[in-house]
Amino acid sequence: MVKSSKGSRSRTRGVMTKSARTRGVLSVTRHLQHFEPGDRVILRLEPSWHKGQPHPRYQGRVCIVVAKVGRAYRLEFLDGHKHKELIALPIHLLRADQPAGAK
Numbered sequence: 001m002v003k004s005s006k007g008s009r010s011r012t013r014g015v016m017t018k019s020a021r022t023r024g025v026l027s028v029t030r031h032l033q034h035f036e037p038g039d040r041v042i043l044r045l046e047p048s049w050h051k052g053q054p055h056p057r058y059q060g061r062v063c064i065v066v067a068k069v070g071r072a073y074r075l076e077f078l079d080g081h082k083h084k085e086l087i088a089l090p091i092h093l094l095r096a097d098q099p100a101g102a103k
Helices: none
Strands: 040-043 063-070 072-079 082-088 094-096
Touching: 040 072, 063 082
Parallel strands: none
Antiparallel strands: 040 063, 040 094, 063 072, 072 082
C-alpha cells in the first residue's frame, strides 16, 4: 500500500480550485490592498499565489489585523478558546465589510 501524502495542500481540491471565469491573471489591486491595525479581514486563499499563504484549514476565517510585517500582515483570531496568530500576504485577505460577491 502506498503511503498518502501529508503536504500542506493535501485534500484541498475543492478549496484550492477556481471557477473558469476567475482563472487567469490576478488584478493588481489584490496585491496593493492596505489594512490598518484593528481592521477585520476574511482569509480567502488565492490558489494561484502560493507565497504568503496560510494553511488551508483557516480558509474563510474572520481575523483582526494586528500589525504589518514587511509586505504581509499579522492576523489574530480565536480558535475555540485559544488566541492564534497568522501571517499572510494581502492577496489572501478580503475586507470583512465587503459584500460576499465582491472579489
